[in-house]
Structures are given as structure tokens and as C-alpha cells.
Amino acid sequence: MSNDSPDEPLNPETSTSTNDPALNTGAYVLNALDAHERIEFETQLGESEAIRNEVTELTDTAALLGLAVEPVQPSATLKANIMSMIASTPQLPREVAPVRTLQSVASLAPEAVDAPAASAETPDAPTAVTRKAQARWFSRPVAALTAVAAAVAIIVSGGLIANSLSSSNFQQQQASQLAAITSSADMQQAAPTPVSTGGTATLVWSEDLGKSAMILNGVKSLPDNKTYELWYIDAAGAATSAGLLDSDSSDKIWRVLDGTASAGLTVGVTVEPNGGSDAPTTAPIVAIPVA
Amino acid sequence: MLKLVPRDPDSNQELGSALPVTQDDLLGRVATGDQAAFAELYDQISPRVLGLIRRLLKDHAQSEEVTQEVFLEIWQNAARYDASKGGASTWILTMAHRRAVDRIRASQSSRDRDTKVGIRDYNPAYDSVTESVEIKIEHERVEKAMSRLTELQRQAVTLAYYGGYSHSEVATMLSVPIGTVKTRLRDGMIRLRDEMGVAS
Incomplete structure (x- = not known):
């Protein structure tokens, strides 16, 4: 699979009609699938080690595209905001299971993440590669954090507005002092x-x-x-x-x-x-x- | 003030097998609640994160907001990151891209981003003058790999990754069926993977 020539003809009709997950790996790692397809793809992912491996490699490839973008220095207040937020934000515990079932992925509810049931289930004695790909896969914070992210976004917007409205010397000084303390x-x-x-x-x-x-x-x-x-x-x-x-x-x-x-x-x-x-x-x- | 920041040569090596050791170590310390390590990791990689997010969102204030979400997520999930399974920068940039795209999809105004922005995104991922040799090398590596793609592959990958467009938007912009976009995205990414020597 991974040795397919990029120019090898693929049938677009087939891909749309069956939504074959094998054809969606590129769109998936580029975040070009819509929400429904993304969930469907993630659900199907467990069925094929080859597809999981391809997703892993293409994810690394996409990150290289990201590293080719020119860096932009954030404002000083951003660091102060973030440092003040993490000072009062608890960290999530290490996941119980490095490998979990498809069902638990599909449900991806935050409370399901640490379900003890997940730890015992290693259905088909995965190979090292499978284990690696699965563990990698499941270690990515995806939909489980949507609720957290949404809550954070609210806090964040408030914080940024406050800071942008009063970007006085005092505010800047406070921000850099806070960053100095927390770091x-x-x-x-x-x-x-x-x-x-x-x-x-x-x-x-x-x-x-x-x-x-x-x-x-x-x-x-x-x-x-x-x-x-x-x-x-x-x-x-x-x-x-x-x-x-x-x-x-x-x-x-x-x-x-x-x-x-x-x-x-x-x-x-x-x-x-x-x-x-x-x-x-x-x-x-x-x-x-x-x- | 926006300015380009030269990359710290120690902080970012290649992805793939030679992972940036320092960032992985830092992330390991962050997982134990080490806020100083978090601050250092932030200093090292936040310009990369903001750079990528701003490329997608264009708006600087929104981009800083999403950057903040990403770093909070890093803090909360650091214990779930395992250095043996991929580089810290891959983990972080993957998260950053996902969050930026989520923001685009969530905001209705982004629907109105005019097609011209997308069209401009075809090529000039690399047209800006860069100050850092390391970044230049990375640009050239990606650009060289991109040059091996077919025109349609390159346009589709660029619109999706740097523009944050969905496959259906890409299909509309390029006037090709969605199925064709999906296969071109996959073919294009596989070719990029091979050209850049990414192996799991």
C-alpha cells in the first residue's frame, strides 16, 4: 500500500460511493474531511493496520509542511495568559490503556477515556507495529477535549480582550513578572x-x-x-x-x-x-x- | 509586533527518526506538572505554532486565541504524550493544525473567506523572504518535494493544509469531483512522504 505510485490511477467513483477509508487517509491528516466523515474514518481506522500506519506516516509528513511555515513571535501577554491559566488548570492523568478498543475511540467522551474496562482489552494480540500505531493514535487528544477546549476558548477570549483593551505599561510589566514567576x-x-x-x-x-x-x-x-x-x-x-x-x-x-x-x-x-x-x-x- | 524569529538550532531538529530531544524531554517534564519546563517548551515552539495557525486563520488576534487553546491542551494532555511514538513537534503541530481548522469551520465568517485567498495559497507557501538558514532549508525541502507532485495534487494539498479548506471546498475551487480531490490528497501526501523520507 505504501508503495503505491502516486500516479497510479484510482477510481474516484468508487471512493465516493463506498467512502473507502483507504482513500481518505490524505484528506484525514490534512483535516479536510467534514466532521461526520472524520468520525467515520476514525471508527474504521482500527480495522486495518496498513491504514493506521499510513495515517501515522502521513501525519508526520503533514507536520513537516507545518514546520516549513515561517514562525511568528507571539505577544508577551499571550505567554502570561497561558502561564496564569496553567497555574490553575489541572492536568489529565496518564491514560490507563495504551491500546483500547474501537468502541471506546468511537465514543471518545472525556469520561470514557479512563474507563478501566479499556485496559484489559487487547483483542487480537497486536504486533509491535500495530501496538505502536494504535498507541500513537489513541494518544492524540482529539474529540475528547472538545468540551475542555470550548470552555477554555471562553476564558481565553475574555483574557485577551482584557489585555488588548489595557495594554498599558503596567499590564505589560505585570505580564512579564507573572511569566517570570511561573517559569x-x-x-x-x-x-x-x-x-x-x-x-x-x-x-x-x-x-x-x-x-x-x-x-x-x-x-x-x-x-x-x-x-x-x-x-x-x-x-x-x-x-x-x-x-x-x-x-x-x-x-x-x-x-x-x-x-x-x-x-x-x-x-x-x-x-x-x-x-x-x-x-x-x-x-x-x-x-x-x-x- | 510581528516579526520573524530565527529558529534555535538546538530546539528543532528533524522529524521522523531524529526527534528533537530537548522538546521531547521538556514535554516529559511538563507531564509531571513542571511549569518551568512548560515555559521553556512554550518559548521554543510557540512561534511555530502561531506561525502555522496564523497562516490558516490570517487574523492575528484569533490566531493567538487558538494558540492559547493549543498550549492549554498541551499542558492538560502532556501525560498522554509518549516520546517513543512520535516527536513532540509533530504532536504539537498536528494539534495546532486541527484546532486552526476547527476554528475555521466553526466560524461562519470564515465561510466568506474569498476564493482569492485560496488561490493565492497555491504557491506562495514559500515566497516570503526568510531570515533563518534552517527555515530556508525546510522550505526548500518541502518545496522540492512539492515540485514532484502533479499540479492537481499540489493545488489540492496546498489548499487543504495551508488554506484549511475542506475537500468539498477544494473540489469547488478546482472544479473537480470530491472523489478526485480525496485521491489527489492521498496520492500527494504519499508522494511527499516518500520524497521527504518520512518513515514510521
Whole structure:
């Protein structure tokens, strides 16, 4: 199969009438099939080792076409957005089974991915090549992530809009500081902590850099005359303002704190009158130790 | 600001058997939740990802959005990537292409992308001046392989991959039956595979 001459005549009538998966490999790896055909093709893929191997090779070939495209440097805010998102995004576990049945592929629901049943099923004692092709195939995140991607797209659009509307020096500086923290070798991160008024808070910090950032996820939007204020609180309970964090319509807001993060301090968030306060006037809605 | 970035010679070797070791290693560390490794992987490959996505979507802001989706997906799925089964860059660029095409198909406005864009996409995958020797070599390798295709194969592959058009759109644009497009896409990709020496 793989030695077919590219110019060997193939009958287009046959290909459309039977939708022979063998003829769809090129369109598949180029993402030129429509959604229905794509699913149909993926379902049929398990039936032929030759087709799976061809798909594997043509996928590599398509990636080479991708590598021939001129790179484009993303904006600095993109990296900061992504780093802040992954700081509060859990990773999916390693898949249970390197080889799974066609049925589980066809259903591709996220909850099906780790179904324990899949691990035991290796129907026809696959050869090493089959196993490789299947494992490769199944390791690709495809439709299983559609829901996640859709959810992400919403967060993302919000984030990008926020950033493009206020691409001030401050925003740029914050973005690069956040990126520096999250990519530092000693970056630490507290597990997402519930905020008393709803949502969660994630603190990331680097002791080497002496900087920390608070990421608030799904917290309520405050009225115009209120703002979130961040505090470093020392062991004696003395609070030092570390900057204001305005809520907006986006699901996720964050800020790199002013001042120096060090072990033993606690970062707290309070709701303060617009413009902030010199000392907290309300109880913290969340407090996370820099430990 | 958009600018071309020269490729780090260490960060991207060939696909196929000689995989970019550093990116595979980085991805392995990302799978353990290593955010610094993720940042490094991002620095290495994000210009490639954005470059490919922007080639398909044209719009820069949308392209950054899709790039962000792709990197989040990388983060979430890193544990499911196995370096023994293919290079990190293949995995990532495959994901990037798929997501870009998904975005095109999902957005109704993309339906209105005029045919002229598609027609321009026939050739000039390679017509821009490049600053990096490595990228130039890759261009030439792909261009040389492309030159071995028949005209119809080349047009079909280029419209599908670089234009993000479906087979039925390609069929309309080239005035040939869908079945013919499918076979030309396959024949074309097989010829490219052989010309570029890709083996599994």
C-alpha cells in the first residue's frame, strides 16, 4: 500500500460511493474531511493496520509542511495568559490503556477515556507495529477535549480582550513578572483555595525572585465603588498592602503583588472601598500562606 | 509586533527518526506538572505554532486565541504524550493544525473567506523572504518535494493544509469531483512522504 505510485490511477467513483477509508487517509491528516466523515474514518481506522500506519506516516509528513511555515513571535501577554491559566488548570492523568478498543475511540467522551474496562482489552494480540500505531493514535487528544477546549476558548477570549483593551505599561510589566514567576526554577504554587464569597484563589510564588501572584478564578464582580486589595500579612498579623485587583467581567483575574514574598508571610485578599485602604477594613475573603 | 524569529538550532531538529530531544524531554517534564519546563517548551515552539495557525486563520488576534487553546491542551494532555511514538513537534503541530481548522469551520465568517485567498495559497507557501538558514532549508525541502507532485495534487494539498479548506471546498475551487480531490490528497501526501523520507 505504501508503495503505491502516486500516479497510479484510482477510481474516484468508487471512493465516493463506498467512502473507502483507504482513500481518505490524505484528506484525514490534512483535516479536510467534514466532521461526520472524520468520525467515520476514525471508527474504521482500527480495522486495518496498513491504514493506521499510513495515517501515522502521513501525519508526520503533514507536520513537516507545518514546520516549513515561517514562525511568528507571539505577544508577551499571550505567554502570561497561558502561564496564569496553567497555574490553575489541572492536568489529565496518564491514560490507563495504551491500546483500547474501537468502541471506546468511537465514543471518545472525556469520561470514557479512563474507563478501566479499556485496559484489559487487547483483542487480537497486536504486533509491535500495530501496538505502536494504535498507541500513537489513541494518544492524540482529539474529540475528547472538545468540551475542555470550548470552555477554555471562553476564558481565553475574555483574557485577551482584557489585555488588548489595557495594554498599558503596567499590564505589560505585570505580564512579564507573572511569566517570570511561573517559569522560575523554584516556582511554587498553593492548591486552589476556596474564596469565602465564591470562586477560588491560587497563589504562585518564587522565593528566588521574591515575587508572588494571586489568581482569582470565578470570584464575583464587585460594584464600581469596591475593589479587591491584596495584603502581605506577617506572623504577627500586621498587614502591608500589596496592591489592588479590580474585578471585571472575566472569569479569571490576577495580579503580581507589590512588595517582597518570603516564607512565613500570608497573602490575604479583602474587599475595600475604591482606591484601596492603608489597612484592611474587612475580613479577608481568602488567605494563603507563602510556605 | 510581528516579526520573524530565527529558529534555535538546538530546539528543532528533524522529524521522523531524529526527534528533537530537548522538546521531547521538556514535554516529559511538563507531564509531571513542571511549569518551568512548560515555559521553556512554550518559548521554543510557540512561534511555530502561531506561525502555522496564523497562516490558516490570517487574523492575528484569533490566531493567538487558538494558540492559547493549543498550549492549554498541551499542558492538560502532556501525560498522554509518549516520546517513543512520535516527536513532540509533530504532536504539537498536528494539534495546532486541527484546532486552526476547527476554528475555521466553526466560524461562519470564515465561510466568506474569498476564493482569492485560496488561490493565492497555491504557491506562495514559500515566497516570503526568510531570515533563518534552517527555515530556508525546510522550505526548500518541502518545496522540492512539492515540485514532484502533479499540479492537481499540489493545488489540492496546498489548499487543504495551508488554506484549511475542506475537500468539498477544494473540489469547488478546482472544479473537480470530491472523489478526485480525496485521491489527489492521498496520492500527494504519499508522494511527499516518500520524497521527504518520512518513515514510521
